Amino acid sequence: MENTADQQKISYDHVDAINVIRDIVHETGRSKESLIAVLKKVADRFGYISNTAIMEISRQTSIPAAEIFSVATFYRMLPTTQRGRHVIEFCESLPCHVVGGRELYRALLEQLGIQPGETSPDGRFTLLTTSCLGVCEVGPVLSIDNTIHGNLTTENLPEILALYE
């Protein structure tokens, strides 16, 4: 599998942006069956799915833009708004909650100074809450840019956050 984390994200302002989208559609497929995979790749490459991207995918696949938008807004991994440089997803499900997640969440809000759904003013972090990430054996967990950090405590949280500038 292509490791998108290592790949440099590009901006929609980039001169080649449209071509990148066309290439993704071309290599993934134009059928409706491939739509979610296309959107996922676009989100990974650009950080989110812009209206420009939706219009271009619509032109390439002949799927109505309204339908593409409705699919994109349904899934958590297909963001349609711009996010910070690093995306924190905090697991708020019960298995993490009962083994220290409750306290950790309070500490996280305090350290970031933002509420879930918000991006820090310097654009460093976007904080999101998520349902179970499926790594409950090392709870409480959070994921930053799709990398899982487990066995977190209020003590080791600052060290983890410091890894992301």
Next chain:
Amino acid sequence: MKVYRSMVLISNGESSKLKGSEAVIASFHQAIEKYDLGREVHLTTIPDSSSAKSQPLVIIYPEAVAYGPIDEEDVDFLVSEHLYKGRVAPTLKVSDPFEMKRISWLLQRTGTMPAEKRIVLEHVGVIDPTSINDFLTHDGGQAFATAMEMEPQKIIDIIKKSGLRGRGGAGFPAGIKWQAVRDAPGDKKYIVCNADESEPGTFKDRVILEGNPFSMIEAMLIAGYACGADEGYIYIRGEYHDALEKITNAIQASREFGVLGKNILNTGFDFDIHVHSGAGAYICGEETALLESIEGKRGEPRQKPPYPTTHGLWGKPTLINNVETFANIPPIIQYGADWYRAQGTPSSPGTKVYTILGNVNKTGLMEVPMGITLREVIGIYGKGMKNSAFKFAQTGGSSGSIIPAILQDTPMDFDSYSNVGVSLGSGTLLICDDSNCIVDCVRVLMRFFQVESCGKCVPCRIGTEQALEIMTAISEGKGTMAHLAQLEWLRQGMEEFSNCGLGQTAGTPIKNMLDHFKAEVEAHIKLGVCPAGVCSMGE
């Protein structure tokens, strides 16, 4: 096939990675090069199957010696002793004998202890998940070969006779589902493997997929042959990057080996498997929502009936089973229905994979015969409560039940649990001690349902929202007794009028709370205190 003298398995799951398993792997590569063992020793990674205490874990075959925890500095010594000089290094071996049993095999009951019985997880963590040859040398593929010599109907009869029930949570008899797909009219049929495991606390399917992906392909081949299907889909949740990689690799290797594709092994049977990766939506674990998602749409559940057995993927008859259900198929075909029925209880044969989590000393994955009790699980597998007394357990993620301490001696099987009004769910045992507040926990569960409701039908969309508001109010000290009546009304409405399983079961935690913990809830409302000291009560 290339033959290696030794095989080294290194645990590299999330928990091991945190303890530096990647550095250990790098050191192994260096040491193997240093001693020039590259042609004799094969190195591979496995998911975490032991407890955190012995991670990173290293298992060396053919001697089957388990070493752990291993850090970078141990590696040179280990390679020179075990692989170069050929003698076991006792100082680095896993010390805890109990731990050792979890790593290797434990098939008989020892003394009075209900031993772990591994059927589904038998090869997980002991074979190389990236090598089809390793799978084949561990009896892999035998069930498929046996099945191909039978009439398709005979296979379904065996599954029916085995009494296998779906492991996704509902416990529907698998044989009946298979029969329905086989009997459905039409030439084009599909087999779908539901690997969109997203019940909070459940990660058994991930471990099966990461540890033995070829067994999933084998089971789907058998299902395809039995039901008359020639195409299969595996729907994996988007968060499972490693499982996706392993299964994609396994499919490719199977195609090259000739067990997927046209005219498989010259039998005239065609079958191929596609992988579809989810994009983050709990509801897609619901079977018809999953089909919608494969078709590239919003994952909103369809109305049932018609059921997927007759109108499934693109309107064609479709068999959908959970990963763990499929993982039971090869052993049943290989060893027979009678052998399978000898495990577990009469109404729920076989074993069940549980994840044991929460406030116990030992957390992780276990596979035990159906019918053992919560008390045994906590005492034997969880090694007792960590800090204080057992208060309740939450089974099967969010649509499971809250099991109060008074029910901890009820055998855990589908029927015994439904007789006392609770459900087994998908296999999570979240053990909570008395430092947890029932109101706080139910509020968290309601928040989950409110977030994950797809919004298609009103009872679920509005019901979960209102239930969350009420639970939040109670936890902030603003609850009234009228709220409790309203909660009960919402619960009934959601259960009776929702379109799919999510809405129908969203009220279960409320019901369990009002049945078993009413005094604690009323303390929040009438006395304005949270007995466990967890809820903010408006401060």
